[in-house]
Every structure is written in structure tokens, then in C-alpha cells.
Amino acid sequence: MLVHYMYIVLVFLHIFVIFGILLLEDRNPTSTLAWLLFLIFVPVFGLFTYLLFGPTRMRFIQKKAQFAYETVSISLAKYNISTNVNQLYQNNKLPYRTYALIKLAEQADSLPACSGNTCQILLNGQKTYQAINEAIQNAKAHIHLEFYIIQPDEIGVALRDLLCEKQSQGVEVRVLYDAIGSSALTTSFWQPLLDLGGYAYPFKPAIMSFGKRNDRIDFRNHRKMVIIDGRVGFTGGINVGKEHLGLSPSYGHWRDTHIKICGPAVLCMQQTFVESWFMTTKEVLDQQRYFPTTQQRQGNAIVDIAPSGPNSRWSTIFRIYFQAIAFAEERVWITSPYFIPDATIKEVIITAALRGIDVRILLPKKSDNLFIGGATRSYYRELLRAGVKIYEYKKGYIHAKTLVIDNWMGTIGSTNMDIRSFKLNFEINAFVYQKEFVEELAQQFCYDLKEAHRINLHDYQHMRYSSRIFYSIARLFSPLL
Known part of the structure; x- marks a missing residue:
């Protein structure tokens, strides 16, 4: 009898999800159709999958991220990190297409493009890890890392130990890692760094996300970013793990690309990290030491740092x-x-x-x-x-x-x-x-x-x-x- 009643409840819940939620969300029709097919042909598993992954709840995510952005931006406005490219366009030194894309990005994410940067393309894991390790070793004030995947293998352990060494020298170390992408990490992995006064936090722990009405487990932090002293920045496709060195038998040779940036654009990377840090920890890193205003303009590259996510109103x-x-x-x-x-x-x-x-x-x-x-x-x-x-x-x-x-x-x-x-x-x-x-x-x-x-x-x-x-x-x- 109990099974019978549970079945009836499940059927009504299924109907409610299809007609009461899914069809009224005004989602993309293609996405709605895909979910409908999934719910119809795989009813039980599809229902629980939708409840876990389906509800967008974008308004809450956007409000939460907008609050983080406003809180951080108000604190950082006094440092005037922007570089104005309007004059370059007005003086015919910037093509319209470039100017239009820069204005599009600025209106969408409020981060400016910055001139005076040097950029180095880093191919594959070995060159990237060498460049990152060298920058970390030369760090004087702080090291900020934000990664989707950090593996607890020899590459991850070597990175952690290097971070511990710098923390023991008085350099501030902060690490954000995605809870799902870095699920192989145990709570004890970062303990040596924490014992020295460093910080390491998971982004959106899955166990906390499950069942929260206003959250989604599949909104993941897929970024790979390293910022050293607010002056040197890295981003690209390379996470932390031996597979990026071609040492995984499942993948073999691993071809990837990263970029090293020196110059004012790193401040925009820093602001992106600060927003992510605030969303995760509620701590505002608004001290001037994180935003050095005496940036050396050694190069001639215009760089536009563009963050994006489910919180981005304009994608x-x-x-x-x-x-x-x-x-x-x-x-x-x-x-x-x-x-x-x-x-x-x-x-x-x-x-x-x-x-x-x-x-x-x-x-x-x-x-x-x-x-x-x-x-x-x-x-x-x-x-x-x-x-x-x-x-x-x-x-x-x-x-x-x-x-x-x-x-x-x-x-x-x-x-x-x-x-x-x-x-x-x-x-x-x-x-x-x-x-x-x-x-x-x-x-x-x-x-x-x-x-x-x-x-x-x-x-x-x-x-x-x-x-x-x-x-x-x-x-x-x-x-x-």
C-alpha cells in the first residue's frame, strides 16, 4: 500500500515538474524539449536529475553575483584600475572592429581593456608549469590561484609544497578550487598550507549544493587562473595534474595552450579572483597591495580580460x-x-x-x-x-x-x-x-x-x-x- 501511495506521489510530482515548472520557465525551446524527452522516457531517473540539475534559478544566482560585484567594485573604485581605449579609437589608432568588441565586453562585464601588456603563449604542461613555478618562486607579496581541477598526484603535491614554502616566507597564499572538478582532493590535502596560515577553499561544495532551493550543482568554476603580486597572471586550458604532462595512459600526449600576461590587464584578473573569493568566503580583499597602481607598461598588447558565468546577465x-x-x-x-x-x-x-x-x-x-x-x-x-x-x-x-x-x-x-x-x-x-x-x-x-x-x-x-x-x-x- 505504501508503495502504491509513493507511486502516486511520484506521478503527481512528475506532472508538476513538467507542466508546473519546466514549461513555465520560458527556457530555450531546444533545452525544454531535451528535458521533456528525458523526463518522459526516463521518468524516475529523469525526475531526480531535473530536480538536481534542471531548475535554473538564474535570478538568485545573478543577484548573488551582482551583490559580490558591487561590493568588490565599490571597494576597488578608489584604485582606478581602468585603462581607457576611447582615445586610441578617436585618434584612428584602433580599428572599429577592435573598438566595438572592447566596448561590448566592457558593457557586458564592466571590466576595461588594458593597453601596455606583454603576452607569452605557453604550449603544453611542462612549459606552463615551469613558468608558473618560476613566478611563484619570485612572489613577494601574494599568490592567488583559481582552478577547476587540482589533482592530489605528484604535480598537485609539488604545487602545494611550493605554496607552503612561500607561505612560510610571509607571502600570502589563497587557493580556490572547484569542489566537483577537484573531487579527488581530501580535506587533509591542504592541511600543511592551512597550518602555515594559508587559505584554500572549495568553490560550491557539492554536498552543500544538493537540495538547496536556490543553488545548482552544475554551476561549476571552470577557470584556471594564477595571479602573482597583481603583476603577473596566467590563464588558459591547463589544470593541475600529471595528465597535462602526457603522463596519463588514458590520454597519452596532451596538447594544451596557456598564456602568461604581465601588465595592467592582470589587475582585471585580480578583480575577477576577488569577486570569486568574496562569493566563496564573504571576505573582501580591497587592500591596495592587491592592486598595485604602479604597473610597468612594457608591451604594446591590448588585453581584454573577460570573465563569464551563470551570473553574467549578458553571457x-x-x-x-x-x-x-x-x-x-x-x-x-x-x-x-x-x-x-x-x-x-x-x-x-x-x-x-x-x-x-x-x-x-x-x-x-x-x-x-x-x-x-x-x-x-x-x-x-x-x-x-x-x-x-x-x-x-x-x-x-x-x-x-x-x-x-x-x-x-x-x-x-x-x-x-x-x-x-x-x-x-x-x-x-x-x-x-x-x-x-x-x-x-x-x-x-x-x-x-x-x-x-x-x-x-x-x-x-x-x-x-x-x-x-x-x-x-x-x-x-x-x-x-
């Missing part, structure tokens, strides 16, 4: 990508481990190809997720028909997240070309407006193509029929991935 990185591709006149070269775009990004890419733009997309041949890999390949046919050139990287696994537009803009960051990165995850990208930087990034793209196989319509049409069916099924659920 900043998504809109910059869209407008940059729409502005392209010669080439759009994309590298990403995942490719599950929404309709808007897909159409602007197809439109660029139909305009005669050289559109190339470099993806891994072997995905780290079978379902996501299938959903990615489901887009191949329509992209190929439009003239998009698709390549699959064969030499191990490519995890880089880069975009090259003509010869005037290149970006490196944590953002994948998928709905999750554009809408759900907390991400950060460095958009660099410097011809030399863009050319170097483009040259590396061409070098990577030598290790890739170009896919054509003949390849796709001769794939096994069962594989193509699987790809189509996976795509139905792409809004959920």
Missing part, C-alpha cells in the same frame, strides 16, 4: 565570440576539446563559411566523454556542407581553447565551444589585440593541423550507420551536456 564570452566571428573578413580558426554550440553560434559559424571566410575547427579525434564526442560529431554534416573545414587531432588529446580572427584578435582561456562553457560554467578568457600575438597563435594552429586528419563529407557519409544514429541521439541531449 560575455559568448557574445564576444559571436561578434568576433561575425566581424571576420579572412579567417576563423577554432581549437576546442568540445564542440556543442547552441543554434546562435552554429549559425554564425556557418554564415561565416558561406561568406567565403576560411573557417577551420580543430577537435580531438578521441573525446574524453563518449556521449559528448558523439554530440560533437552530429554537427559535422551541416558544417561541412557549408564549407567549414573540420580536423581531428590524432596525436593524443587536444585540450586547448583558442580562437583566431583574421590578424587582429586571438584569445586563450578556459572556455570550450559548448553550451556549458557559454551559459553554465564560470569561465575566463584573455582576448588579445596584437598582430604579433595573433600570428604566433595562428602558426601554432597550423602546426597542430599537421597532426590532424581533415574530415570531409565522404568520411562522414561512410561512417557506420549505427554510429550516426548514436551521434543524432547524443545531439538531442546536447542542451543538457
